[in-house]
Amino acid sequence: MARSGTDVLVIGGGIIGLGVAWRSAQRGLAVTVVDPAHGGGAAQVAAGMLAPVTELQYGEEPLLRLGMASNERYAAFAAELSALTGLDTGYRQTGTLAVALDSDDRAELRELHAFHQRLGLDSHWLTGRECRKLEPMLAPGVRGGLHVTDDHQVDGRRLSGALVRACELAGAQLHRAEATELLVEDGRATGVRLSTGETLHAERIVLAAGSRSHLLPGLPEGVLPPIRPVKGQVLRLHMPDALLAVQGGTPFLSRNVRAVVRGQHIYLVPRADGELVIGATTEEQGYDTTVTAGGVYELLRDAHELVPGLTELPLVETNAGLRPGSPDNAPLLGPTALPGLVAATGHYRNGVLLTPVTGDLLAEYLATGVTPELAVPFSPSRFGTKVPA
Ligand code: GLY
Numbered sequence: 001m002a003r004s005g006t007d008v009l010v011i012g013g014g015i016i017g018l019g020v021a022w023r024s025a026q027r028g029l030a031v032t033v034v035d036p037a038h039g040g041g042a043a044q045v046a047a048g049m050l051a052p053v054t055e056l057q058y059g060e061e062p063l064l065r066l067g068m069a070s071n072e073r074y075a076a077f078a079a080e081l082s083a084l085t086g087l088d089t090g091y092r093q094t095g096t097l098a099v100a101l102d103s104d105d106r107a108e109l110r111e112l113h114a115f116h117q118r119l120g121l122d123s124h125w126l127t128g129r130e131c132r133k134l135e136p137m138l139a140p141g142v143r144g145g146l147h148v149t150d151d152h153q154v155d156g157r158r159l160s161g162a163l164v165r166a167c168e169l170a171g172a173q174l175h176r177a178e179a180t181e182l183l184v185e186d187g188r189a190t191g192v193r194l195s196t197g198e199t200l201h202a203e204r205i206v207l208a209a210g211s212r213s214h215l216l217p218g219l220p221e222g223v224l225p226p227i228r229p230v231k232g233q234v235l236r237l238h239m240p241d242a243l244l245a246v247q248g249g250t251p252f253l254s255r256n257v258r259a260v261v262r263g264q265h266i267y268l269v270p271r272a273d274g275e276l277v278i279g280a281t282t283e284e285q286g287y288d289t290t291v292t293a294g295g296v297y298e299l300l301r302d303a304h305e306l307v308p309g310l311t312e313l314p315l316v317e318t319n320a321g322l323r324p325g326s327p328d329n330a331p332l333l334g335p336t337a338l339p340g341l342v343a344a345t346g347h348y349r350n351g352v353l354l355t356p357v358t359g360d361l362l363a364e365y366l367a368t369g370v371t372p373e374l375a376v377p378f379s380p381s382r383f384g385t386k387v388p389a
Pocket of ligand 1: 049279280323348349350
């Protein structure tokens with residue numbers, strides 16, 4: 001059955017697709033989002049650390065600007081979502097402490113601090129003693145750290161739920177089905193075929209299917225670069241004394257804590273409701289989300305070096321998600337070489353952070369046809385992709 005076209009058809013109802021759909025619907029566009037389970041995807045696993053500064057890598061300054069722009073929007077974005085839906089997103093302005101466990105780590109963090117200073121970022125060097133004053137549960141061996149006061153956190157699961165509701169309230173159609181084929185007519189993307197046998201048509205198709213974006217049947221070769229799945233295993237513990245802070249006592253952890261242990265990033269994200277998320281492995285082995293004994297062991301071993309007392313806490317959940325990594329680890333935002341097809345994918349380690357800015361930039365493009373300045377460095381055509389004749 002053919003259905004009449006909408007303005008914008010979003011393939012993928014994870015937080016990126018929902019954010020684009022919500023902002024587009026708010027601008028008066030008729031939007032449909034297709035996904036077998038809206039609000040699923042990597043945000044169900046992610047720890048939700050909003051870390052443009054502490055996750056900064058050398059040579060990624062354009063990504064830093066995008067991340068900072070999104071981080072600056074987060075408080076208002078979360079407040080607007082909560083006011084509209086009545087749902088809490090778990091956004092908390094906690095700041096982040098990145099610590100060093102040995103002198104090599106400390107030298108590396110010192111370099112990162114110098115880089116932050118050159119870029120004028122808010123990042124403060126603390127001695128080991130000062131770190132433990134902020135977070136008394138840290139290991140006595142912590143040698144120093146960086147206090148980054150503007151890297152905060154949000155709860156990806158709550159955020160997904162709020163975005164689903166916000167889309168519904170804004171009038172976006174959430175269509176439960178899998179997109180099985182991109183429909184291309186006369187060199188233009190015009191719609192999708194669905195697992196239900198239906199076809200949907202729209203003026204613009206937004207591909208927001210995470211690490212499976214480039215696999216959509218019907219997508220002409222060369223339009224999108226490969227998006228690689230990068231597995232992250234994550235643990236969820238429970239801190240029984242989470243309410244102590246409210247009662248004037250010392251909470252188990254008050255802010256995001258992270259370190260690089262034996263070359264692996266480890267981070268601990270304590271939520272107000274007592275959840276303590278420990279992440280994450282970085283594994284490139286295809287579309288596999290198995291939780292392995294080795295992954296859990298390494299996360300617990302490294303987290304225990306940082307915060308020895310956590311082995312007393314109940315382990316509530318283990319799971320794994322897939323980060324969508326583009327060839328340069330930066331997102332693909334905006335029109336592709338295939339007319340009618342727009343990309344919002346490849347957010348790699350930054351999907352939760354970049355949700356607000358991605359929604360705003362893509363909605364701006366979809367409503368006006370003009371690519372906003374901030375999105376220009378992230379054009380999908382930067383890889384030289386083209387539609388073959
Ligand atoms: N941004 C954290 C991660 O990808 O593990």
